[in-house]
Amino acid sequence: MTEATERALRDAGLDPERVRRVVTDALVEDLGPDFLDVTSVATIPDTQTDTADLVARADGVVAGLPVAAAVFELVGEVTGAAGTVRVSLVAHDGQRVARGDVLATVTGPTRLLLTAERTALNLLSRMSGVATHTRAWADAVAGTKAMVLDTRKTTPGLRALEKYAVRAGGGTNKRMGLHDVAMVKDNHKLAAGGVAAAFRRVRAAFPDVPVQVEVDTVAEAIQAVEAGADFLLLDNMRPEMLREVVCAVGNRAQLEATGGLTLGVAAEYAATGVDFLSVGALTHSSPILDIALDLRTE
Template sequence: MTLAALPDLILEPLVKAALLEDLGRAGDLTTDAVIGAEIHHTFVFAARETGTVAGLDLARLAFTLVDPSVTFTVHVPDGARVEPGDRIATVEGRARSLLTAERVALNFLGHLSGIATATASLVDAVAHTHARIACTRKTTPGLRAVEKYAVRAGGGFNHRFGLDDAVLVKDNHIAVAGSVTEAVRRVRDAVGHLVSIEVEVDSLEQLEELLLDPVDAVLLDNMSPETTGKAVAMVAGRMVTEASGRITVDTAPTLAEAGVDLLSAGWITHSAPVLDIGLDHVDG
């Protein structure tokens, strides 16, 4: 899977908002007091632990929006795996500009690299199967586009970007509609022919009902590996099968071996640990 970069048009508003939040009403008081205006310097982004990189374009923009004369050189691209001590990128320019943008650049780079690293851990765990790893809509408000990009950088795939991407009939929809059959009927009456439909089921009985009128995909929610295997056999290729619920590096392999096409995990975006990346001083 080729990782396509997001255009700066999407990224700039996010980085601008972060810089404005950090600069406040008076700018960088510390740097402006300590560092001379014409001093130039070089810093390097270096990995301090093993992981997968994502977010370099946001880091670049943090510096160039503060000072367009800054030079940002990438040594390893987004999606690359790094070890402690590996150089990720070098930034050169006015020291004031570099230090003012440092925290915003590191916040984006560490956060998104953490998501990519978490995703890669699940991708590695199921690499012996045909299952793909997918994210969810459990993202940081305002950062969905870049967090889902980070999932792709880690080798995963994206679920819906928003409520208007596709239909996903969940348990509460079914409860209010009265049954799986009624919920699906209402959906078919309401949406266009190009809209994909997925239905969440939490029992084999619900799956049996859905199979009377199959849709595009079925979400097997919180099922054991044994039940998941039975569900996959019942579907018999008539729908894409997706498993969700407590997907971890430990549980993912067994669920993937049950034959599902996708494993979706919310924690890779909402709870992934930040990847420890430093901005280190370069002598000379």
């Protein structure tokens, strides 16, 4: 990858080496262990160069342009054509785009452009789909204090990219995994003998790790806060119960509404006074944003 692309990835909060691994695995999946595109090798002279545009085929929010750039550059590396491709980004991540907009322009060996095409589009379209869906949720709760959170319901291997796409779409990341935030859920409470006992055990074992507690009733929310919890997941509560919890807890804890939320009720739930709406669908159910690579025919 070029220094410019690595810098763009870091600026996006992405680890260039992790992106390299993701892209390399995707290329092996598409090109096999020898990194071979038999159709392009057979039909296109290795001396031919062209320019292609990455073009939006639908309205949405773009995310993942530096990742797409990394794909083209890494294909150059693995096919012995390092340094022969130039990627110029026209749009920027988080930008609303319209059907027909050019998002980036790529110039280089034609074989390389077409070999990288599908992997670049798969990642870019997926990330832009997540960003587009997230933006719809962020727009729905605008005017309230509530922010939209993602979850761990991500595509295996793509969590960092999908969570970045959530940020690009105006959402907020929750925990990256099981290691960085403790979340006491119903099964933990059952195994430990109650919400207070579970919270105390986590705090004793990992005093520096943030602890979040899932509660199902107003009484349980009060119990969790009195035990010391400062972040509550309010699971499958109706708006009227959420308002009760907001009133009972006050400013003693941050409150997250979670479970079965839909875009149609987002504004209603956000208006209850909770701090967050947790939406697994941002990553597990977002359709892609249709993006294509159009080879210029000048």
